[in-house]
Amino acid sequence: MSDRIVPTKPHISRRAHVASFDHYQRLYRESVDDPSGFWRRQAERIDWFHPFERACEQDFDRAEVAWYLGGKLNAAFNCIDRHLVERGEQNAIVWVGDEPGTYRQITFRELHDRVGRLANVLRRHGVQKGDRVCIYLPMIPEAVYAMLACARIGAVHSVVFAGFSAESLKNRIEDADCRVVLTANEGLRGGKTIPLKQTVDQAIEDLPVRTVLVARRTDAAVPMRAGRDLWLADEMERQRAYCPVQWQDSEDPLFVLYTSGSTGKPKGQLHTTGGYLVYAGYTHQLVFDWHPGDVHFCAADIGWVTGHSYVVYGPLANGATTVLFESTPVYPDASRYWQVCDDVQAAIFYTAPTALRALLRFGDEPVKKYRRDSIRVLGSVGEPINPEVWQWYHDVVGEGRCAVVDTWWQTETGGILISALPGATPCKPGSATFPLPGVRPVLVDEHGEVLTGDGVSGNLCLAGSWPGQARTIWNDHERFRQTYFTTYPGLYFTGDGCRRDEDGYYWITGRVDDVLNVAGHRLGTAEIESALVAHEFCAEAAVVGFPHDVKGTGIQAYVIPGKAADGVPPEEIEAVLKQQVRKAIGPIATPDRIQIVPGLPKTRSGKIMRRILRKIGEANYQDLGDISTLAEPHVVELIVQGHKAAR
Numbered sequence: 284m285s286d287r288i289v290p291t292k293p294h295i296s297r298r299a300h301v302a303s304f305d306h307y308q309r310l311y312r313e314s315v316d317d318p319s320g321f322w323r324r325q326a327e328r329i330d331w332f333h334p335f336e337r338a339c340e341q342d343f344d345r346a347e348v349a350w351y352l353g354g355k356l357n358a359a360f361n362c363i364d365r366h367l368v369e370r371g372e373q374n375a376i377v378w379v380g381d382e383p384g385t386y387r388q389i390t391f392r393e394l395h396d397r398v399g400r401l402a403n404v405l406r407r408h409g410v411q412k413g414d415r416v417c418i419y420l421p422m423i424p425e426a427v428y429a430m431l432a433c434a435r436i437g438a439v440h441s442v443v444f445a446g447f448s449a450e451s452l453k454n455r456i457e458d459a460d461c462r463v464v465l466t467a468n469e470g471l472r473g474g475k476t477i478p479l480k481q482t483v484d485q486a487i488e489d490l491p492v493r494t495v496l497v498a499r500r501t502d503a504a505v506p507m508r509a510g511r512d513l514w515l516a517d518e519m520e521r522q523r524a525y526c527p528v529q530w531q532d533s534e535d536p537l538f539v540l541y542t543s544g545s546t547g548k549p550k551g552q553l554h555t556t557g558g559y560l561v562y563a564g565y566t567h568q569l570v571f572d573w574h575p576g577d578v579h580f581c582a583a584d585i586g587w588v589t590g591h592s593y594v595v596y597g598p599l600a601n602g603a604t605t606v607l608f609e610s611t612p613v614y615p616d617a618s619r620y621w622q623v624c625d626d627v628q629a630a631i632f633y634t635a636p637t638a639l640r641a642l643l644r645f646g647d648e649p650v651k652k653y654r655r656d657s658i659r660v661l662g663s664v665g666e667p668i669n670p671e672v673w674q675w676y677h678d679v680v681g682e683g684r685c686a687v688v689d690t691w692w693q694t695e696t697g698g699i700l701i702s703a704l705p706g707a708t709p710c711k712p713g714s715a716t717f718p719l720p721g722v723r724p725v726l727v728d729e730h731g732e733v734l735t736g737d738g739v740s741g742n743l744c745l746a747g748s749w750p751g752q753a754r755t756i757w758n759d760h761e762r763f764r765q766t767y768f769t770t771y772p773g774l775y776f777t778g779d780g781c782r783r784d785e786d787g788y789y790w791i792t793g794r795v796d797d798v799l800n801v802a803g804h805r806l807g808t809a810e811i812e813s814a815l816v817a818h819e820f821c822a823e824a825a826v827v828g829f830p831h832d833v834k835g836t837g838i839q840a841y842v843i844p845g846k847a848a849d850g851v852p853p854e855e856i857e858a859v860l861k862q863q864v865r866k867a868i869g870p871i872a873t874p875d876r877i878q879i880v881p882g883l884p885k886t887r888s889g890k891i892m893r894r895i896l897r898k899i900g901e902a903n904y905q906d907l908g909d910i911s912t913l914a915e916p917h918v919v920e921l922i923v924q925g926h927k928a929a930r
């Protein structure tokens with residue numbers, strides 16, 4: 284490999300938790316030689332009400348994993364109460380409102396008060412241990428209070444991204460059988476309001492939701508249904524601040540979080556208490572080289588797993604000040620992130636490549652308007668980062684002084700698994716570099732053979748469990764087993780392709796299943812297809828990804844129009860179907876391109892040949908492979924012509 288190596292920086296190594304590559308290798312060796320000892324020691328970073336007995340039990344054939352068996356703890360206690368003595372007056376949260384200059388500081392003591400009240404509100408409305416509570420809130424402190432309030436009383440939160448449509452929200456509330464929903468009258472993002480309460484009303488029309496607690500984010504009046512809808516602030520006012528902690532078993536559920544897979548139905552990933560919290564704390568400290576006093580700014584939304592682990596649980600478990608950012612990278616202009624970094628004096632900044640690609644288009648000026656001299660570590664997550672973008676992040680945003688960490692992980696993994704460590708890992712831009720201590724990646728070829736040695740490419744699997752691993756899919760353990768543990772028996776299969784280069788560096792090459800990564804968000808092609816065919820204008824649909832400058836992957840849909848579309852102009856069919864997907868899933872799933880086609884390339888058994896559609900979507904018309912086995916080979920030529928005409 285001729286890839287340039289960016290060496291570690293002495294001023295970062297000097298104070299880093301892992302101070303050199305040798306040190307990393309030593310830790311790594313220890314962790315694989317004695318995993319149980321290693322993970323026992325990591326568990327000491329949190330407070331246990333009752334000590335655990337065994338570190339881990341795992342049986343990948345049955346998809347059974349449990350960590351810190353017999354231990355009792357509480358995630359909210361670990362994120363709040365245990366910090367009160369030493370850092371009660373330190374900021375736990377710095378909230379950054381949408382309008383520039385809007386900040387609110389919440390100390391650990393205030394957090395304790397707010398979370399206690401909200402927990403008492405939930406109890407008052409009948410929420411008990413094990414009950415699921417849906418959180419459909421914008422990036423406001425109440426969202427964090429709500430998550431921690433659930434954790435405090437042993438309820439299971441299901442946060443749904445506030446950009447999802449009524450239909451998506453409904454499916455998630457229904458699947459997890461939530462009886463209580465928290466929302467806001469409206470959200471506010473990039474100067475625009477989002478009608479959250481209205482969306483909730485639509486979503487729960489036919490569902491047995493008993494209570495809707497509404498936070499007031501704007502002055503907008505919204506309809507409140509008597510006996511069901513209540514203002515959250517009034518309810519909190521009515522409760523005392525003290526709420527006793529419910530000690531949970533290590534394996535009691537902490538949350539479900541829905542994520543897209545290769546089928547039409549999103550999967551509720553279930554994370555449990557002990558292992559998840561240890562892993563979130565461990566990775567937050569190591570990967571971002573967090574030290575007491577450092578302000579941690581992760582720009583992700585709490586609707587995604589990155590927000591769960593690196594806005595809320597990881598930083599707060601460690602006693603960090605965490606930034607809760609309500610706005611967008613470009614509001615009011617492309618310097619917003621850097622302005623916030625200066626204002627809050629962030630030591631760590633974490634975002635997705637899609638945001639960086641969008642900012643790069645504005646050049647260096649907006650970056651240079653601010654000092655950024657508080658930043659020490661810059662993180663990237665969600666999709667492969669192009670080497671040029673990595674370099675810009677390092678050279679321009681970080682002025683060559685900061686460590687850049689490209690962090691690979693998934694909703695299913697609970698926390699980061701493959702990443703450079705600041706001060707320890709020499710980087711190759713574009714590579715996530717090496718596994719964290721305790722993590723054992725394995726590459727497997729299409730026949731299921733494990734690829735040993737360096738300079739190999741295959742499907743990325745993990746040998747052995749780690750504490751942050753999801754334990755099941757809500758209400759569907761068999762699907763969990765099927766999806767992750769049957770492709771390569773004895774291994775967890777990630778769904779990603781990967782190369783391990785001659786020097787042992789890992790390069791994630793993207794999904795190998797029917798999952799698209801659009802602007803760092805996971806979407807199943809099947810999900811978008813079922814949204815399309817739900818409309819009478821669409822008889823059949825096939826969705827593929829294509830390379831997109833900002834989003835990484837754009838969405839291309841090939842659509843066979845339905846009878847109802849006879850005589851309707853193609854532009855109108857396109858517009859209607861785009862709107863249909865927005866409504867069914869949310870704006871992030873809107874196809875960038877819809878091509879009306881007379882037929883789809885199918886095998887004689889009726890399977891759509893996506894490989895061909897992907898090639899056409901990339902405007903790679905030469906190399907379509909063998910199409911002679913198709914049921915109607917001539918449709919390929921028609922689709923190619925249509926695609927060329929549209930470009």
Ligand code: 7RM
Nearest residue numbers: 664665666667689690691692693694791805
């Ligand atoms: C955290 C998160 C997971 C999928 C994963 C990959 C892709 C994530 C990176 C990455 C290359 C990275 N959870 N992915 N991080 N690809 N380099 N650093 O994103 O469940 O929403 O998505 O995202 O394909 O399987 S997720």
